[in-house]
Amino acid sequence: MTAPAVGVKMTKRMSNTIWGSVAWIAAIIFVFPVLWMALTSFKQENAAATNPPTWFFEPTLAQYGQVFDRNITPFLLNSLMASVFSTLLVVVLATPAAYALSLRPVAKWSDSLFFFISTKMMPVVAAFLPVYLLVKHLGLLDNIWTMVLLYTSMNLPLAVWMMRSFLLEVPREVLEAGEVDGAGLLTSIRKIILPIVSPGLAATALICFIFSWNEFFLALNLTATNASTAPIFLVGFISSEGAFLARLCAAATLLSLPVLIAGWLAQNKLVRGLSMGAVK
């Protein structure tokens, strides 16, 4: 290797180290509010709301105890039910639809595809009143199954687009070869399609779970006491307390945790899901 080439390599390594450090600093700044939230959740109230901020303290789980004392469990169960059942329903509806829009496409498949995405572009508030009136008329206010249905419709376009992009990765030739060999539809789904798309299916489910778990507007307006979900717990929590910062942080940390874990697990597919399959 010639001397200049070594020099170029050295400066390249140097610049990577420098920019790497900048990236680390940026990452720590970005994640700092989350760290601060987690840190504060282990403080006593009198150490939480201080100026200057308290950095060293004796960690306590008292705030988490308080959160459970205030009966967070039903809210967690409601959120879990709404998120899990709507995610299941979304997957059951979206996967066959995506199949009919990709591998064995119907006529005018692109119209259907764009119809799905156009429902996502419509702001929720715009069509909310009739939904509210209907739900009220049917006596389904404050009912968790109402939330399941609405979250399903909220996530359906996303899931159809996402699943379609995963299904398009199934090689046509393999499918056709299977058909020639006499494999029925069920066999080709089980032996060919499912093994290829199952990571995509998991990522789709995780993203639908995240959006349902975090949803606030519909939950705020359609639930009261029986079916309230976790985000509603946070809001109710804040208005009734005086010194509440540490407890708020404990509740916020606890409620963000499932999504944090789901998101970290799905992070390689996150961008694809959020861009509805447009970006790989």
Next chain:
Amino acid sequence: MTTLVARPDERTQPPVRPTKGGAKDRWIRRAPLLPALIFAIVITQVPFLYTLYLSTLSWNALRPGDKPFVGFDNYVTVLSDTRLRSALFNTVLLTAGAVVFSMILGLLLALLLDRQFFGRGVVRTLLITPFLIMPIAAALLWKHAIFNPTYGLINGLFGGSTDWVSSYPKGAVIATMVWQWTPFMMLILLAGLQSQSNDVIEAARVDGANAWQIFRRMTLPHLRQYLELGALLGSIYLVNTFDAIFSITQGGPGTATTNLPYEIYLTMFRKFEYGEASAAGVIVVILTIGVATFALRVISSLFKMEENR
């Protein structure tokens, strides 16, 4: 606007076979699609049509039994209402502010992450974390733990006693949204950067192009469709912002941060003016379609001008 969403996808998409066969075969093909399609139509389109109908009624829920047909009166009321106009202005400002700043930050972070360095996977995981925090939790965290004048983190670290939320209500809301949405932009732009061919860049470098020229002439044009996509999707999600407004400012002070979703919420559940709320909802839908189409044309033409220079 829809073509953009499909564009990156279409390149890899295999050609679609035309539908052959008789009516029976067509129905067999359609069968898997129908449940999802019918579900989506029933839950999203039918309510919207009903919103159109409601928007022609004079209906206040506090006056039961009395809801006469008034034609376009609600639209006139809503459009001449200064509250709605300021809500419209705020929506545009908050959405555009959040999208632009998160895009710039996202681009910078994506450029950093596109390099090789120690712990890159960890840095990426840390950077996407804000996006995964429950939005209402993030909003409450910023309001109480960060912006609070007496014990908030900003004043705690840098001194002073600024009440950030009441002094800069729009800035406070935008900052919270930018913090949450920068990771999203970063991920999309990073995917764009990583789809760029290394050979071409290497060739340009050998030909004596400096880093800025490469970025300006090659990377940026390549990123164009990813920037468009990020702006489009970011706007679609952020136009609906409700959590942050509801918990940080309650639309205030005055109407300084009342955006359209929050204004419609107030019309519906505080004033019980169902007819007016419906009319406002219809206007929002028309605007969303209009703004998205228009913004996209502007962006594309801007980039075309740059390219032709």
